Amino acid sequence: MSTPTFSVNEAVLCYHGPLIYEAKVLKVEDWNENSTKLGSTGPHYFVHYKGWKQTWDEWVPPARMLKMTEGNIALQRSLREQQQASTRDSSSAGPSKSGGGSSSKGGAAGGASAARRKEGTRGTKRARDDDDGARKPELRLMVPEVLKVLLVDDWEAVTKNTQLVTLPREPTVVEILQEYKAWVTQQQTTSNLRDPQVLLPTIVNGLQLYFDRALGSTLLYRFERVQYAEVRKKYITGPTVSVGKEKEMSEIYGAEHLLRMLVSLPQMVASSTMDPESVGLLRDYVNKLFEFLVEERGRLFQREYEAASLAYQNISRS
Structure with missing residues (x-):
């Protein structure tokens, strides 16, 4: 199967961690070994995630991107439901010894992030911005x-x-x-x-x-x-x-x-x-x-x- 191509201003779906988010293609570049910014070559796309701050804009390879189709939207929904179910299972086990929790984009935030939201911070993504300094290593997979x-x-x-x-x-x-x-x-x-x-x-x-x-x-x-x-x-x-x-x-x-x-x-x-x-x-x-x-x-x-x-x-x- 050939790798799909995307164009500037196209609405797409993009993997970030375990979930898929809506995004918009802002720039397109074809990298070689001399021009690469990520160590990979070929077409890459600079995307903005819908509803996110510009600080989350990033270059991504086509392997992390999906066309905005009914089937791919269904996959996006399915992955979100799986994560929510997993989060509920983890929550039912009770709080950790430290009394906190972990968070990921699109998922439930821990105690500190929840407290910030109660104080007026809107949304998980902004709370996550506040947690950048303590962010754990992220596993970024290239799903074909x-x-x-x-x-x-x-x-x-x-x-x-x-x-x-x-x-x-x-x-x-x-x-x-x-x-x-x-x-x-x-x-x-x-x-x-x-x-x-x-x-x-x-x-x-x-x-x-x-x-x-x-x-x-x-x-x-x-x-x-x-x-x-x-x-x-x-x-x-x-x-x-x-x-x-x-x-x-x-x-x-x-x-x-x-x-x-x-x-x-x-x-x-x-x-x-x-x-x-x-x-x-x-x-x-x-x-x-x-x-x-x-x-x-x-x-x-x-x-x-x-x-x-x-x-x-x-x-x-x-």
Whole structure:
């Protein structure tokens, strides 16, 4: 799929962290190795985010941009709903020991930012401006356009067409991550990743662990929760499951839910204590994982989701 192009004054959608925002293209430049401002080459766009201060205007590559289409607007809404659900889950766990909280663009702000809003500060973005000095490292991922399309198709299949990913998937998340590790190892001579022999196993294990922990709380659409309960009963909690034979979710789910997790990582990093160096390493390895998913997408992603039965639909809506 060719990379879309954008023009000056065009209204677009733009990734910033885990969410998508409305923006307007102010300038267009084609960078080479001598003129680049960000270390990347090719077309870049200087955008202004709608409703934001000009201090947030920035240069972005086309990989972070989307055309203003109905499907992309639906993806924007879906990502916002996922973050709001995650924020509610975090809030229900109670305040941290420090009594504060973390914030990200478009998300719920912590105690200090909330207090500023009560004193008359309008909106999360202005409160965030006040917090610039204490801002944590931001994980900026380069999600390929073809994977963004898959995310939209995934959202439509589940939420609009009442379809489900067939489970267990083949290959599973565990198998995909192991294939990715082997793929990177074969590319070591041309890869720009830092210390893959040392870091790659740790990062792969960390992604698998986070997937297992995040799936039930942040990666599922409401329509999938009945299926998730059935899977847990069949492979973890049911009377036919022998002790020690339980399966992790990463051994059942596949590329569709792995991709959902990967695009949610910036939100996770924003609420973590990761240092800038670790965030940079994670960014490089996840962006390389995106390359692998694009290269193998025909084999990894399910082409046609299965139709949910009428009985399932009735249960999921009850």
